[in-house]
Amino acid sequence: MAIAVKRALSLLELFTESASEIGLSDAARLSGHDKATVHRLLGTLREAELVEQDPHTKLYRIGPAVLRLARVREKSTPLLSVVQPLLDQITQETGETSHFSLYTGDALTVVASCTSSRPNHVALNKMEVLPMHATASGLAYLAYCKKELRDRALAQNLPSFTRWTVTEAEGIKQVLEDVRHSGFAIADKSYDDDSFGIAVPIFGAADGTAMGALAVAAPIYRMTEPVRAKIVELLRETSSELSRRMGFLIPATFG
Amino acid sequence: MAIAVKRALSLLELFTESASEIGLSDAARLSGHDKATVHRLLGTLREAELVEQDPHTKLYRIGPAVLRLARVREKSTPLLSVVQPLLDQITQETGETSHFSLYTGDALTVVASCTSSRPNHVALNKMEVLPMHATASGLAYLAYCKKELRDRALAQNLPSFTRWTVTEAEGIKQVLEDVRHSGFAIADKSYDDDSFGIAVPIFGAADGTAMGALAVAAPIYRMTEPVRAKIVELLRETSSELSRRMGFLIPATFG
DNA sequence: CTGTATGGTTTATAGTGTGAACCGATGGTT
């Protein structure tokens, strides 16, 4: 049902952060539909300004209407405005950098963060893309996302960032078991030789799966056992608080 | 052409910041389509997660896919990440609310803002859509947009918001002359009895016309002559900075 | 020049989307 609409909307999924601009032929190939069809659908999406077309290169890209919709979404389902103060508080209490990331279709992207004010701290940029298998956030997400999504992520060729990065799917699945058991994920030098990350999943999808992760990262040497314990406790509390404030669902199997 | 798709996308326009959640019947009424049709289209939009449905109230609202798209858009066309810090700076230096709006097909829409922290300030809550003829942003935009667009905007029946709102097309055209002469627009009680706005156009369209506006709004009593001068200077500087950072074009006739 | 890309357009035909009418549930009103 609503096949044409479904096709049009599926075209939007072709636009990713790694391929943010697409030509007509590529779109037709990738979507598997006829060029004429794709052309008309993109034309309609363009009329609604959900996509726009570069007048010179003819490439299509996501359009300005999305910005308006994002604002409306933020109104009905505040996220950034709720998360930011919580991050600020975490960083204040721990002294370490905290960040919040969301799954965006092909990766986990940092959408809000609070950077530690200490001279030596873990830095990250907004919009930074986090590898699923090597970061605490990625592991926390993988442990609680849809199975198909997890399988797809692990089926890819996983790059190694340090000598401690686990890159075999089986090894990672083992780790994810531990994550599900403890309720939080850690990344001990697996992404950066000097950093240690701790993360908890954030639930929000209607089906009770994760939508992102909340994490704290610090230089290894400061991540002593008591500090770790405190961070885990804080993340847990904050996760609950977030769920409460957002009306998120937490699966009974969690916590 | 692509009627079903167009209808589906037009449903997205029903969601505004003042009505961020909509029920099926309302949506059918507002869109003018049959309930069954709207139900099916919303269902399809929901599958794509462009909208989501509250499991309890059954109301529809903008979905999480929009967040992903906004991030992709931000990748191909950075805007918010460039504009937001500039707004923050303007508000910090002036102490007043600043905002950035874009033309979105039939109106000027606020896409980013920084609200003054002073006890009494101009709020943007219900201002997601700015009337062209009564706000500083609207006038700044009208003065530098495509002629046909301006004519169409002025041909409509223009509502009056205060006793100072100019609603005759000829009077407004006069005002636009002044705007083009000075390079900035003001809205002195024309939209709100207690507010004074100052705005400059932002250029970006390939043809050298405006794409939006950058503005500062403050309570009348604080908008003294020296404050106005400072704001104008700040807006001018910021506009140039924005153009530089975004690769925007500024017409030789401006500034 | 030719081969192969690109973006874009046309058209008969297959099949999808439409909307009036209907259902069951909920919540006020009398």
Added chain:
DNA sequence: AACCATCGGTTCACACTATAAACCATACAG
């Protein structure tokens, strides 16, 4: 309790829309 007006959601025959193959026009490389 009966009633009425909503609500969200569903059904189905018919009408009309969307489809995809074949078609341009253009651009670039060999």
